[in-house]
Amino acid sequence: MIIFFNFRGFLMFLMALIGSGIGQLLGVSSDGPKMLIGGCVALLLDTAYRLISDDGHWLIPHRGGCVVFLPAWCFGLLLIGMGLGSMCTQ
Numbered sequence: 001m002i003i004f005f006n007f008r009g010f011l012m013f014l015m016a017l018i019g020s021g022i023g024q025l026l027g028v029s030s031d032g033p034k035m036l037i038g039g040c041v042a043l044l045l046d047t048a049y050r051l052i053s054d055d056g057h058w059l060i061p062h063r064g065g066c067v068v069f070l071p072a073w074c075f076g077l078l079l080i081g082m083g084l085g086s087m088c089t090q
Helices: 007-025 031-052 072-088
Strands: none
């Protein structure tokens, strides 16, 4: 069985979802700002972990948060880009 994420990546992804949920609770109704919040949370958490950890590496996924074999900061950037794109097209 192939496991395509690690526990740190799962927690970072969960915290990004919680950040988006907090945006929903604060009254944000469109998807763009919620994706932007979730992306910033994922990016900041993974970047902070990789800077603080002794075995952190920017491009090796298992040395930080990993989701679908990619570093979690990549997904954070993807969510930020999608959120900005969604906000620009509204």
